[in-house]
Amino acid sequence: MKHPMLKYLKETGACGDRFPTIFCPGCGVGQALNYALNAVDHLVKEDGIPRDRFCFIAGIGCSARVTSQYLGFDAIWSLHGRAPAVATGVLLARPELRAIVITGDGDLSAIGGNHFIQACRRNLDMTILCMNNNLYGMTGGQSSPTTMRGIPSTTSPYGNVESAFDLCQMAITAGASYVARWTTAHPQQCIQAIEKGISKKGLAFIEVMTQCPTHWKEEPVKMMKKYRFQAVRLSKEKEKAALKKDQFWIGEFLDKGQPEWLETYQKIIDRFKE
Numbered sequence: 069m070k071h072p073m074l075k076y077l078k079e080t081g082a083c084g085d086r087f088p089t090i091f092c093p094g095c096g097v098g099q100a101l102n103y104a105l106n107a108v109d110h111l112v113k114e115d116g117i118p119r120d121r122f123c124f125i126a127g128i129g130c131s132a133r134v135t136s137q138y139l140g141f142d143a144i145w146s147l148h149g150r151a152p153a154v155a156t157g158v159l160l161a162r163p164e165l166r167a168i169v170i171t172g173d174g175d176l177s178a179i180g181g182n183h184f185i186q187a188c189r190r191n192l193d194m195t196i197l198c199m200n201n202n203l204y205g206m207t208g209g210q211s212s213p214t215t216m217r218g219i220p221s222t223t224s225p226y227g228n229v230e231s232a233f234d235l236c237q238m239a240i241t242a243g244a245s246y247v248a249r250w251t252t253a254h255p256q257q258c259i260q261a262i263e264k265g266i267s268k269k270g271l272a273f274i275e276v277m278t279q280c281p282t283h284w285k286e287e288p289v290k291m292m293k294k295y296r297f298q299a300v301r302l303s304k305e306k307e308k309a310a311l312k313k314d315q316f317w318i319g320e321f322l323d324k325g326q327p328e329w330l331e332t333y334q335k336i337i338d339r340f341k342e
């Protein structure tokens with residue numbers, strides 16, 4: 069039986085055949101992509117959104133690479149860190165599109181950090197899906213702004229001396245409308261969050277903790293089991309509890325209605341037309 073999401077992948081990609089993919093065995097990027105495609109599939113089937121209304125925009129990295137090489141949708145494979153800025157341009161020209169940014173932690177929060185916070189601040193109607201493996205996967209396992217303090221990487225062999233960004237907190241503070249974090253070990257929650265994010269007016273930020281077995285040098289299944297322990301579901305009772313070492317919050321952190329850029333601008337245009 070064919071995988072149900074194959075219908076959303078290209079037969080051949082910009083860089084050659086679709087299979088075998090460029091991803092290492094057990095990489096979480098394929099899982100996160102599968103969750104995103106399931107969310108899109110629901111919106112196509114249940115909400116009747118035509119397939120050509122979706123536009124994927126990516127920067128550079130293993131995570132970003134899925135976009136133009138594998139997806140059978142309109143897609144832009146842009147510059148490293150610039151995907152939110154390119155998505156902004158897409159939406160200004162074609163506001164009816166559902167713009168989905170596929171990005172990695174390095175792409176989004178290192179070179180692209182400013183574009184990320186400005187996109188959240190503007191609250192444009194886009195969905196940013198960040199596959200966070202806590203390092204630069206594509207270029208050899210260097211530390212990224214989400215690598216935890218004290219953890220060794222190829223650029224911090226004695227342990228990272230910097231603090232890590234909490235990307236969800238950044239998105240909330242910068243002005244996003246919907247913010248959630250899950251892991252590859254939470255398929256249904258990821259699918260629901262991505263679907264909700266795409267349907268939500270304003271900027272939706274969904275972070276999926278995604279294993280990179282190659283550079284963390286661990287078995288993929290072991291990494292996913294570890295996510296189950298490390299990821300603590302945020303709830304009212306637990307809100308004030310301290311997290312243990314290496315743990316992080318998961319859940320829906322923000323779902324708020326606020327003025328969206330394109331709608332606000334359209335109101336100004338309409339006023340002057342009158």
Ligand SMILES: Cc1ncc(C[n+]2csc(CCOP(=O)(O)OP(=O)(O)O)c2C)c(N)n1
Pocket residue numbers: 128129130131132148171172173174175176179199201203204205206207212
């Ligand atoms: C302007 C520019 N600087 C640096 C690079 C090299 N580069 C390519 S991917 C990457 C990091 C990607 O990390 P991340 O976004 O976390 O993606 P991952 O590979 O981990 O999925 C870097 C630094 C580049 N392609 N362009």
Ligand code: SF4
Pocket residue numbers: 090091092094095096097130131201205206279280281282283
């Ligand atoms: S280097 Fe890491 S992120 Fe990149 S394909 Fe391999 S496992 Fe995935």
Ligand SMILES: [Mg+2]
Pocket residue numbers: 129172173174199200201202203204205212
């Ligand atoms: Mg990364």
